[in-house]
Amino acid sequence: xxxxxxxxxxxxxxxxxxxxxxxxxxxxxxxxxxxxxxxxxxxxxxxxxxxxxxxxxxxxxxxxxxxxxxxxxxxxxxxxxxxxxxxxxxxxxxxxxxxxxxxxxxxxxxxxxxxxxxxxxxxxxxxxxxxxxxxxxxxxxxxxxxxxxxxxxxxxxxxxxxxxxxxxxxxxxxxxxxxxxxxxxxxxxxxxxxxxxxxxxxxxxxxxxxxxxxxxxxxxxxxxxxxxxxxxxxxxxxxxxxxxxxxxxxxxxxxxxxxxxxxxxxxxxxxxxxxxxxxxxxx
Amino acid sequence: xxxxxxxxxxxxxxxxxxxxxxxxxxxxxxxxxxxxxxxxxxxxxxxxxxxxxxxxxxxxxxxxxxxxxxxxxxxxxxxxxxxxxxxxxxxxxxxxxxxxxxxxxxxxxxxxxxxxxxxxxxxxxxxxxxxxxxxxxxxxxxxxxxxxxxxxxxxxxxxxxxxxxxxxxxxxxxxxxxxxxxxxxxxxxxxxxxxxxxxxxxxxxxxxxxxxxxxxxxxxxxxxxxxxxxxxxxxxxxxxxxxxxxxxxxxxxxxxxxxxxxxxxxxxxxxxxxxxxxxxxxx
Numbered sequence: 038x039x040x041x042x043x044x045x046x047x048x049x050x051x052x053x054x055x056x057x058x059x060x061x062x063x064x065x066x067x068x069x070x071x072x073x074x075x076x077x078x079x080x081x082x083x084x085x086x087x088x089x090x091x092x093x094x095x096x097x098x099x100x101x102x103x104x105x106x107x108x109x110x111x112x113x114x115x116x117x118x119x120x121x122x123x124x125x126x127x128x129x130x131x132x133x134x135x136x137x138x139x140x141x142x143x144x145x146x147x148x149x150x151x152x153x154x155x156x157x158x159x160x161x162x163x164x165x166x167x168x169x170x171x172x173x174x175x176x177x178x179x180x181x182x183x184x185x186x187x188x189x190x191x192x193x194x195x196x197x198x199x200x201x202x203x204x205x206x207x208x209x210x211x212x213x214x215x216x217x218x219x220x221x222x223x224x225x226x227x228x229x230x231x232x233x234x235x236x237x238x239x240x241x242x243x244x245x246x247x248x249x250x251x252x253x254x255x256x257x258x259x260x261x262x263x264x265x266x267x268x269x270x271x272x273x274x275x276x277x278x279x280x281x282x283x284x285x286x287x288x289x290x291x292x293x294x295x296x297x298x299x300x301x302x303x304x305x306x307x308x309x310x311x312x313x314x315x316x317x318x319x320x
Numbered sequence: 321x322x323x324x325x326x327x328x329x330x331x332x333x334x335x336x337x338x339x340x341x342x343x344x345x346x347x348x349x350x351x352x353x354x355x356x357x358x359x360x361x362x363x364x365x366x367x368x369x370x371x372x373x374x375x376x377x378x379x380x381x382x383x384x385x386x387x388x389x390x391x392x393x394x395x396x397x398x399x400x401x402x403x404x405x406x407x408x409x410x411x412x413x414x415x416x417x418x419x420x421x422x423x424x425x426x427x428x429x430x431x432x433x434x435x436x437x438x439x440x441x442x443x444x445x446x447x448x449x450x451x452x453x454x455x456x457x458x459x460x461x462x463x464x465x466x467x468x469x470x471x472x473x474x475x476x477x478x479x480x481x482x483x484x485x486x487x488x489x490x491x492x493x494x495x496x497x498x499x500x501x502x503x504x505x506x507x508x509x510x511x512x513x514x515x516x517x518x519x520x521x522x523x524x525x526x527x528x529x530x531x532x533x534x535x536x537x538x539x540x541x542x543x544x545x546x547x548x549x550x551x552x553x554x555x556x557x558x559x560x561x562x563x564x565x566x567x568x569x570x571x572x573x574x575x576x577x578x579x580x581x582x583x584x585x586x587x588x589x590x591x592x593x594x595x596x597x598x599x600x601x602x603x
Contacts, residue, residue, distance in 0.1 A: 045336060046429055053430070054340060055333040121431060123438030129582050132441075136585060146329055146436040146542055147336070148404060148429035151444050155406030156427050158415075161434050162450035166477055169445075188475050194449055259429055299412050302419060 039106060039135045040115040041122035043147025046259030048077045049085040056145045060086050063115040067093040067105055069127075070204070082117075090117070094205055098127055102134045109140045120149030150258060150284055154197050157253045157265050158299025159286060165194030170285075171201045172225060173233050183237050186287050187245045193291025200225035200283050224281035227254035227266075231274035231285070238270075246270055246287065251313055253286040253300065254278050268305035269313055276305050292317050322389060322418045323398040324405035326430025329542030331360045332368040339428045343369050346398040350376040350388055352410075353487070365400075373400070377488055381410055385417045392423045403432030433541060433567055437480050440536045440548050441582025442569060448477030453568075454484045455508060456516050466520050469570050470528045476574025483508035483566050507564035510537030510549075514557035514568070521553075529553055529570070534596055536569040536583065537561050551588035552596055559588050575600050 040059050045051030052060070060066055068079060068090045083090050093105065093116065105116065122128055122144050135142045155161045168185045171177075182198070189196045203223040211218045231254075234246035244250075248271035256264040256278035264278045273285075297314045304310035323342050328334030335343070343349055351362060351373045366373050376388065376399065388399065405411055405427050418425045438444045451468045454460075465481070472479045486506040494501045514537075517529035527533075531554035539547040539561040547561045556568075580597045587593035 043431065050338040050341070051336050051429075053328060053334050053336050057337060058333070121435045121438060123436070123441075124444065126443065126578060129441055129578055133578075133581060144436075144439050144542075146334075146431035146439070148326065148431055149435045152404045152432045152435040153406070153427075153429040155404060156429070158406075158412055160409065161407065162452075162482075164450075165448050166475070167445035167447075192449070192471050192475075199445075259427075295409060295412055295416075298416060 038113050039109040039131075039140050039142045040113065040145060041128055041132070041142065042115050042117050042145040043121040043149070044117050044119050045147040046120065046149070046153055047257070048260070049082050051147065051259065053145060053147060056147065057086070059113070059145060060088060060115055060117070062113055063088070064108070064112040065091065065114045067091045067114075067116045069093050069098060069116055069118045095127075098131065102131055105131070106135055106138060106140055109135065110138065121147050121151070124149050124151065148259065150197070150199065153258050154255065154284065154286060156258060156263070157255060157267070157286060157303065159195050159253070159288065159296050160293065163193075163195055163289060163291060164197055165189030165192060165289070167197045167199060169199045169201070170225065170230050170233060172203065172223070173236070178237075180237050180241070183234075183241055183243075183245055187243065190245055190287070190289060193289045195289045195292075196287040198230065198285040198287060200227070200230050200285065202282070225283065226281070227256065227278050227283040227285050228274055228276055230283070231270045235270055235274060249313055251288040251310075251317060253288065253303070255284045255286070256280070257282065258284070265303040266305050267300040267303040267310060269309060272305045272309065288317065290317055294318065321396050322392040322414075322423050322425045323396065323428060324411055324415070324425065325398050325400050325428040326404040326432070327400050327402050328430040329403065329432070329436055330540070331543070332365050334430065334542065336428060336430060339430065340369070342396070342428060343371060343398055343400070345396055346371070347391070347395040348374065348397045350374045350397075350399045352376050352381060352399055352401045378410075381414065385414055388414070389418055389421060389423055392418065393421065404430050404434070407432050407434065431542065433482065434480070436541050437538065437567065437569060439541060439546070440538060440550070440569060440586065442478050442536070442571065442579050443576065446476075446478055446572060446574060447480055448472030448475060448572070450480045450482060452482045452484070453508065453513050453516060455486065455506070456519070461516075461520070463520050463524070466517075466524055466526075466528055470526065473528055473570070473572060476572045478572045478575075479570040481513065481568040481570060483510070483513050483568065485565070508566065509564070510539065510561050510566040510568050511557055511559055513566070514553045518553055518557060532596055534571040534593075534600060536571065536586070538567045538569070539563070540565065541567070548586040549588050550583040550586040550593060552592060555588045555592065571600065573600055577601065
């Protein structure tokens with residue numbers, strides 16, 4: 038059996054009891070190490086599981102799936118995935134390959150940002166499509182996120198914005214010279230995300246990500262020091278919510294009293310929050 | 321501390337290690353027993369936790385929140401919730417009450433249908449708002465779900481449709497006579513859901529839930545005998561996916577090759593699936 042096991046949001050204790058029991062009985066255990074980032078070291082997982090954990094980076098998952106799946110028709114092999122195992126396309130791909138080899142697959146689900154974002158008090162059923170925001174660099178400043186948020190906003194939906202993570206990236210120079218030297222990981226902060234959004238707003242001027250747009254910054258969700266801040270994009274562009282990982286929500290105009298009541302406790306500035314949120318409720 | 325702890329999708333082993341450790345140290349442990357349904361008995365949870373579990377039905381959570389929160393400023397009290405703790409508005413309400421009493425609150429997240437639906441291979445980021453479908457009864461046949469699916473469909477989004485659960489409902493007669501006698505629980509099947517959708521389509525005729533609309537029925541997600549069936553609404557209206565709980569997805573036209581490849585293994589009828597899904601991909 039090939040198991041895809043979600044590790045949940047934060048550390049080694051976020052795995053489910055079913056997931057833990059499964060890891061302990063597997064012949065080989067891989068840890069997918071690039072579509073998201075667990076905030077603990079591999080060694081800590083290993084001592085918690087009492088098992089060796091093999092790091093699987095993007096190269097390995099994409100080009101060595103045969104090696105990963107090897108023997109899984111008879112033995113138990115697990116791939117650990119931060120969050121829920123179906124959060125990334127790559128895992129659909131692995132499952133398709135397993136099916137081709139008649140290897141049975143079992144998913145063990147867990148929390149992911151896609152549902153745990155409910156922690157900020159916004160109702161999950163009112164979220165539209167999820168959007169990704171990448172680091173703006175030199176000439177590369179894709180604006181498609183703005184159109185996606187706009188599609189949601191026009192229907193009053195909230196938008197979860199996933200922020201870029203750069204892991205195992207190579208500099209142009211190292212890439213050109215074929216040197217496998219990697220840059221240190223980079224995680225987009227919510228404040229940088231807000232700044233990029235405001236920058237695009239200046240160009241587009243459609244009021245989708247304006248300085249008065251109400252948003253939520255979420256940091257280290259599920260950890261003991263999780264931080265949630267609600268405010269305008271102008272405020273959040275100036276707000277440091279600390280260590281990674283960060284995510285954001287752009288609040289839709291179809292927001293409910295109870296959602297606003299819940300968010301108020303997280304306001305960067307209660308005064309502006311009350312003023313701006315009133316306009317949302319009036320809608 | 322007041323803990324809201326997600327139990328995940330299926331049975332007692334879907335709780336996280338963090339959740340289990342927390343339950344074991346709490347003074348009082350409540351089990352929320354109405355916004356969703358865990359497929360195990362309270363007694364099985366109790367023996368797994370080694371703790372008494374107090375069932376909290378809707379009446380209790382809504383009118384006895386003081387009792388539930390009593391002493392939680394000094395002692396640890398937990399409320400167990402099937403799925404993720406922020407899946408239902410009621411819990412936002414409990415947290416607001418806790419805040420008023422200066423009781424610290426900690427969420428322990430878990431998988432819920434809102435993210436585990438990714439198991440069918442449809443990409444989570446392409447889902448729009450989530451829709452609920454209630455049992456049609458006598459004159460009560462609300463069609464708002466149709467408009468919501470239409471809003472999503474026009475943008476190519478998938479729609480997760482949550483199906484009605486009737487727990488602790490009273491008959492009109494018992495209600496009128498003030499007798500606290502409850503009907504046996506009822507869970508809407510995916511086939512009934514498809515039938516209701518087709519019925520509304522006949523009236524509306526906008527092609528949103530037509531007999532050829534591609535959809536997915538999901539049953540007992542996260543359990544050993546989870547069942548996923550993909551097909552047209554006409555097919556799914558005739559397909560029995562077994563014991564509860566069921567959910568559905570209406571597939572959006574913005575679907576990707578890989579999603580269709582993944583779904584094909586679940587097709588009720590591969591021939592119709594291939595014919596109909598081609599029209600989706602052509603879009």
